[in-house]
Amino acid sequence: MTSFSLRQHVPWLIHILGWILLGFSLFMFQPLTWQVDLPYQFWEKQIIFFGLLVGLYYLNAQVWVPKLLFQNRISLFVGLVLLSIAVMVFLSKQIEMWLNLPELMHRAFHPEGGPRVQRKGVRIDMFMLMTTALVLGISTSIRAVQKWQKDAQLRQELEQAKVSTELSFLKAQINPHFFFNTLNNIYALTLIDADMAREALHKLSRMMRYVLYETQNGTTLLSKEIDFVEDYMQLMQLRLTEKVNVQFDKPSPIRDVPVAPMLLLPFVENAFKHGVSALHSSRIYVGIKQYNGTLDMEVRNTVFTEKTLSLDQGSGIGLANTRRRLDLLYPDNYTLTVTEKNPDNEYAVHLSLHLS
Known part of the structure; x- marks a missing residue:
């Protein structure tokens, strides 16, 4: 000491x-x-x-x-x-x-x-x-x-963070429960709608390819990141009932800019983890916008008293580490606002990210 x-x-x-x-x-x-x-x-x-x-x-x-x-x-x-x-x-x-x-x-x-000398x-x-x-x-x-x-x-801290967390982040973000549950849902879907099952299998394959290959570099294209989030949401909907209303808004057209891979998914994962109930109606909203070089993302989900909502929890590396990742990759270039419960009884996350 x-x-x-x-x-x-x-x-x-x-x-x-x-x-x-x-x-x-x-x-x-x-x-x-x-x-x-x-x-x-x-x-x-x-x-x-x-x-x-x-x-x-x-x-x-x-x-x-x-x-x-x-x-x-x-x-x-x-x-x-x-x-x-x-x-x-x-x-x-x-x-x-x-x-x-x-x-x-x-x-x-x-x-x-003595006499003084006057300097000119x-x-x-x-x-x-x-x-x-x-x-x-x-x-x-x-x-x-x-x-x-x-x-x-x-x-140096950024490099250490990449070495120590990126592997676990990229591999664990799509956790085994999601992977196996999705495969089971696709298997059951083959008995009902073979075409839809093939489409779901294609989305899952595209997601795993993105995780294993597209994220090896420090950045990826924003369009690929948004496609990944959209595929994830559509596959998650396979196991949801009609009680859950899922809405996804994305920019059209997308102006491609480099972005850190797997940066947006933790917020969406958190919404599906905490915003779904088997007994009550619920709503999940994910909106992504682009304007003046800024990426704006809003994620809202219904709040249930039996659920624990916290940025420190979640699958993969968790949203607390996502905030830390933002601090390392985009210092002074982002704002992240979390509202535990808004007037519509929703848990809201708002991310504003300046992308050069």
């Missing part, structure tokens, strides 16, 4: 150490301090600028870099950096005049009252210019390295 706590505070300790070193350079590592007894106004100036540099560091690291540089607003970022350096140099001159430092420094170096032109505080540029450069570099490390960790 102690080592974990120390590891958590290492970044703060590094910051504190860095500011101590900068403060030492500002207050102690000054050649002038070893030559004369400087007026206290000199130290007041150093304290003021030390505070300004600390504020500028965190303003750049927390606001300008993530909101401008990382968002490709490079011109505005560079402009603000140059402006902040110019402001710091300008303030250096103004504070010196406010504290009357030129006169006081002249007296410290010439206690006998604008004098630029090169030490403040270089220090400000250094602080901004360090701030930008550290923030960029942190982002690179975070992105690398996210990529």
Whole structure:
């Protein structure tokens, strides 16, 4: 526990150490301090600028870099950096005049009252210019390295998630109960309607082919994913009674875009698992829409008191892991809203996914 706590505070300790070193350079590592007894106004100036540099560091690291540089607003970022350096140099001159430092420094170096040398032109505080540029450069570099490390960790986490969960996801999502129940339903259907039985067998074969082959890549076409969901729903209807009303709406025509395979099925599975009753009438609705590069999916099913409705339950890898999968594959590009019970006594799931 102690080592974990120390590891958590290492970044703060590094910051504190860095500011101590900068403060030492500002207050102690000054050649002038070893030559004369400087007026206290000199130290007041150093304290003021030390505070300004600390504020500028965190303003750049927390606001300008993530909101401008990382968002490709490079011109505005560079402009603000140059402006902040110019402001710091300008303030250096103004504070010196406010504290009357030129006169006081002249007296410290010439206690006998020698003549003052008047410098022509604008004098630029090169030490403040270089220090400000250094602080901004360090701030930008550290923030960029942190982002690179975070992105690398996210990529590694995604790869680990693929290795550890994709196989179980792709193979277990169509669980054995569904497979064998569907085969039994098809077998019974052969005695009643051979043509319908052949069509159902074809759908099941197409689904298994999709699971085994089409999902080996990281993405699949949206049209194939929607066809898979539709096949699943039609096969599930083979074992349902007339008490269950199933409705499926899909976009027409479908604008094909890459999408993660088996991403939509868990929501539909959840509806069939929890929204069907052998005693009461029920309704399952699945609607998929496309607009402006966004995929919109709505799944609703009737709520029964004897059923447990939760995003943490379900077959396959479960809907909780589906949410985690969305976090990994589409960070900041999706919204998932779950309503446990709407006014129509339905459990509703709404997914809005931005697909580039």
